[in-house]
Amino acid sequence: MLSRRSVLYAVGGAGLALVGTGSMFWSKRTPERALRAWNDIASAPPKDVRLDAFRHAILAPNPHNRQPWQIRLVGDHEALITCDLERRLPETDPFDRQILIGFGCFLEVARIAAAERGVLMEVEAFPDGVPSERLDRRPIARLRFVANNLTPKDPLFAAIATRRSNKQPFDTARPVAQFVLDVMTAQQPTGARISASRDGALIREARKLSWDAWMIEFQTERTWRESVDLMRIGRAEIEANPDGISIGGPFLETLALAGQLSRAKIGQPGTTANKTSTDRYRSIMATGMAYSWITTNANSRIEQLAAGRAYVRMNLEATRQGLGVHPISQALQEFKEMEPMFGRAHQLFGAQPGQRVQMLARLGYGNPVARTPRWPLENRLVGT
Numbered sequence: 240m241l242s243r244r245s246v247l248y249a250v251g252g253a254g255l256a257l258v259g260t261g262s263m264f265w266s267k268r269t270p271e272r273a274l275r276a277w278n279d280i281a282s283a284p285p286k287d288v289r290l291d292a293f294r295h296a297i298l299a300p301n302p303h304n305r306q307p308w309q310i311r312l313v314g315d316h317e318a319l320i321t322c323d324l325e326r327r328l329p330e331t332d333p334f335d336r337q338i339l340i341g342f343g344c345f346l347e348v349a350r351i352a353a354a355e356r357g358v359l360m361e362v363e364a365f366p367d368g369v370p371s372e373r374l375d376r377r378p379i380a381r382l383r384f385v386a387n388n389l390t391p392k393d394p395l396f397a398a399i400a401t402r403r404s405n406k407q408p409f410d411t412a413r414p415v416a417q418f419v420l421d422v423m424t425a426q427q428p429t430g431a432r433i434s435a436s437r438d439g440a441l442i443r444e445a446r447k448l449s450w451d452a453w454m455i456e457f458q459t460e461r462t463w464r465e466s467v468d469l470m471r472i473g474r475a476e477i478e479a480n481p482d483g484i485s486i487g488g489p490f491l492e493t494l495a496l497a498g499q500l501s502r503a504k505i506g507q508p509g510t511t512a513n514k515t516s517t518d519r520y521r522s523i524m525a526t527g528m529a530y531s532w533i534t535t536n537a538n539s540r541i542e543q544l545a546a547g548r549a550y551v552r553m554n555l556e557a558t559r560q561g562l563g564v565h566p567i568s569q570a571l572q573e574f575k576e577m578e579p580m581f582g583r584a585h586q587l588f589g590a591q592p593g594q595r596v597q598m599l600a601r602l603g604y605g606n607p608v609a610r611t612p613r614w615p616l617e618n619r620l621v622g623t
C-alpha cells in the first residue's frame with residue numbers, strides 16, 4: 240500500500256510514474272490501456288519479424304517518455320524510422336541531442352529483439368543525409384532485416400521487459416559492489432564509452448552537481464514549464480496521452496479533484512505542489528550510490544545514436560544485475576543557464592577537450608519501480 244508520504248512525494252517529480260502499484264483501490268485506477276504494450280511482448284510473436292522488433296523497441300528509455308519514433312514499413316524486409324518533430328523538447332534539449340539518444344536506445348532494443356529471432360537488423364543511419372542543428376523530416380535510419388541463422392542471440396534480450404528508469408531515492412545502507420560495475424563496463428559498444436564509478440569523492444561531487452543542476456532546470460521558468468506541460472495527472476489523462484510524465488494513484492487523483500494538485504500549481508513557485516517537487520528531488524539526488532556515464536569522442540549525430548545504444552545496453556545489463564539506474568540529464572543540457580554545470584560535469588567525469596559526456600545516471604538499490612505508459616505500436620506506425 241502506498242503511504243501518504245510516498246504518494247505526496249510523487250507530485251511533480253519529473254518522470255515519476257506511480258502506475259501499476261499494488262493496492263486494491265489503486266488496481267482500479269491502473270491505466271491498463273497505457274501499459275498494454277508491456278504485456279503485449281509476452282504474447283505470441285507476430286509473423287513479421289519487424290513488428291516483433293518494434294513491439295520491443297517502443298519500450299526503450301527515451302527523454303520525458305515522448306516516444307518520438309515514427310515507423311514506416313517498406314516492402315517486406317525494410318523499415319524507415321523518422322522523428323515526430325512535435326515530440327521534441329526544445330527548451331531542455333535545444334539541439335535534439337537527447338531525443339536522438341532515445342532513438343539510439345530504440346534501435347538497439349529493436350536489433351536485440353530481431354537477433355532473438357535469428358534475424359540480423361542492419362542499420363543505415365541518416366540515409367538521406369545527416370541533420371545539423373535540429374533534427375528534420377529526413378529518416379534517422381533505414382533498417383534491413385536479414386534472416387541469418389548465424390546471428391548471435393543477445394543475453395540482454397531477457398531484460399527488456401523488466402528494465403526501468405528508477406526515479407526513487409536509493410538505499411544509502413547498500414553500496415554498489417565494484418564487480419557489478421565491472422560487469423556493466425566489460426563490453427564496450429562501438430562509438431561510445433561506458434564508464435562507472437563508486438569512488439567516494441566522485442559520489443560526493445556528483446550528488447552535489449546533480450542537485451545544483453536540477454535546481455537550475457527547476458528555477459528556470461521555461462525549462463520547468465516544459466516538464467510541467469508534459470505531466471499527465473490521473474488515469475484519464477494518462478490513458479488519453481500515454482507519454483510524458485505520468486502522475487497517478489488514488490491519493491493524487493483525489494488531490495487533483497479537490498483542486499490542490501494541477502499543472503498550474505506544480506508550476507507555480509510557493510505552492511505545496513511546487514515545493515514537494517524540490518523535497519522529492521533533494522532526496523533522490525542525495526542518494527546516488529554510484530554513477531555511470533557515457534562519453535563520445537566528439538558530438539556528431541552518429542555518436543549521439545551510439546551513445547543511446549551504449550546507454551540502453553548499460554541499463555539492460557544493470558537490470559540483469561538487479562541494480563537501479565536513473566538517468567539525470569540536467570547537468571548535460573545545452574541551455575544557457577546550465578553552462579556552469581555543463582563545464583563541471585565534463586571536468587568531473589574526465590572528458591578530454593572535444594569529448595562529450597552524453598548520458599549520466601545515478602545507480603543504487605531502491606524500491607521496485609512501476610512500468611511507464613506507452614503508445615501502442617499501431618500508433619507509432621505510419622502509412623507508406
Ligand SMILES: Cc1cc2nc3c(=O)[nH]c(=O)nc-3n(C[C@H](O)[C@H](O)[C@H](O)COP(=O)(O)O)c2cc1C
Pocket residue numbers: 253254298299300301302303304337338340341344402403404405406565566567568569610611
Ligand atoms: C536521453 C535520455 C535522457 C533522460 N533524462 C532523464 C532525466 O534527466 N531524468 C529522469 O528522471 N529520467 C530521464 N530519462 C528517463 C526517461 O524519463 C524514461 O526513459 C522514460 O520516462 C520511460 O521510462 P522507462 O525508462 O522506465 O521505461 C532519460 C532517458 C533518456 C533516453
